[in-house]
Amino acid sequence: MTAPKRKTARANGEGTIYQRKDGRWEAAGYVLASDGTRKRVRVYGSTRREAADKLAEKIADSNRGLPVATADSTVGDYLTYWLGSVAVHRLRENTHTRYTACVRLHLIPGLGTKKIARLTAKDVRTFLDRLRTTCRCCTQGLDTERQACCAIGECCQKQLSPSTLIYVHSVLKSALEHAVREDELPRNVARNVKTTTNRPRRFQPLTATEARRFLDAARADRLHSLYELALRTGLRKGELLGLHWEDLDLNAGTASIRHSLQRTRTGGLTHLPTKTRASERRIALPTECIHSLKKRKERQDRERETAGSAWSDGGHVFTTPAGRPLDPANLTRRFRTFLDRAGLRRIRFHDLRHSTATLLLEQGVDLVVIKELLGHAHIGVTAGVYAHVRLRLQRQAIDALGNALSPTDNDPDDPPDAAVVR
Structure with missing residues (x-):
């Protein structure tokens, strides 16, 4: 008869670690939340060691005074944590400033009070639909401050542009994607919501x-x-x-x-x-x-x-x-x-750059050379931005070929008339 396996004693502050029915390991412990209180956080791993290491990392951050996102955090709390502790180290400063404005003006007012663990694709879709159709002055309370627009019954219908709506959606997707990578969420529900395709900005390069x-x-x-x-x-x-x-x-x-x-x-x-x-x-x-x-x-x-x-x-x-x-x-x-x-x-000054690429394309310069000159990360970026130029050049090439293949009355390559044998 084999002796029962003795449970390994947990170290002080290690938290609770156990194996779930689905085979994954779950670790839970108390950490400093973004609202200043201590809340229970759960992390997961394929092995006991992986789950323990993830929890230890969060507890270490908490002990250094860094807030940690928890399962019962609201979307607003999580976005605040993500901007201040994650995105700030990965984004250029001006990009981080734009993200912060997007979160402050749109995401927190629209989704901030919802629990991040209970956020659904329907919540995100409803939020984006409301953002698309609601007057900006009314949403941000500017009409009340200025006693204009909806406050006096004359809505200006100043709605967000499609590009701004796509930007708001992308910021939310980025934040939730980090939560998925950190095993704080099982999936990114914002990815299941489709927004309208943004039309590329029209530019008029110099001829x-x-x-x-x-x-x-x-x-x-x-x-x-x-x-x-x-x-x-x-x-x-x-x-x-x-x-x-x-x-x-x-x-x-x-x-x-x-x-x-x-x-x-x-x-x-x-x-x-x-x-x-x-x-x-x-x-x-x-x-x-x-x-x-x-x-x-x-x-x-x-x-x-x-x-x-x-x-x-x-x-x-x-x-x-x-x-x-x-x-x-x-x-x-x-x-x-x-x-x-x-x-x-x-x-715009940036249109000089577009002019360079357009003129080079029209001169027959290879797309790869233009990509290297402009410093694009992928040739797909170059091809996508200047697709209209390439289509125009294709049309010119097809028309030129059509002209070459068109029959003429005095074509020197035509065979001579056959002699009549009498």
Whole structure:
């Protein structure tokens, strides 16, 4: 007769660990919740050790004063925890700011009081439908504050755009996906809800004629080299403003794109990593850009002499007359003024990048080359954004082939008429 197996004693603070009927192991213990109280949290694993390690990690975070999401957390509590303890370490600062605004304005008012463990796909679908059809002023209480809109019975029907609705849905999916990965939820119910497909933003790139006019007008502008580099290489605004002279090799004719200059709420003008890993790249510089950049260097040397001790030397290629880096918002305003003064059509600065890709496609440049130049992470991004251009080129190619195959009256390749034998 075998002796009964002795249960392993649990360490102090280890919590409760047992095997479920489905074969998985469950561990439960008390941790600091996002509302400041101590609540019971449950985690799961395929082995006892895995469940114990997951619980130990949460208890360690709790002991350091970090709030931990629990099974009975509300959606609002969990989103607050996720933004402050998870997303803040994984997102760029400006992206985290947009996520925070989305949670504050839409997700917490709409779903914040529901228990996250009891959230259903129907709850999410109902929330999104209500968000789609409800006036923004009324939803956020702005009508009451201003005594307008629904407060006086004259609703302005200012509804969220389809793209904003998709953005709200994506933020919720990201938060719940983390809960699934951490075994706090069995599934991501937001993934079972389909939203309307977002129509890509229409842009109107410069035509070849307009691009030539643009470059001619830019020659008289102080930022001539910046505008020319933007149109001829398709660099993003932040990548252009983040360029340092050490990133350029004007003798070899190359530029290394290593970072992006952005304005953030906490750090002001800050050098951040490029948008994606693929965006960190080395590109070939057109001959025209090499010449204009050399002139830019000469002009900057003169500005340094004029500014004297007031010069702020940060090594940037594009600066103010005092050597400070250009603010992205100021560049946008200057670009708009330049277009008006030159009598050119109003476009966004980012449309210069679209113009580069469109003109290259129309010249028959391979899509892979354009992807590498623009720094897209996947060729599918390039193909998707410029699908309309490729379709137009396909139509031109088909029409050209049709013209070649059309019969003509005096086709030299036609066989001679057969001789009549009498």
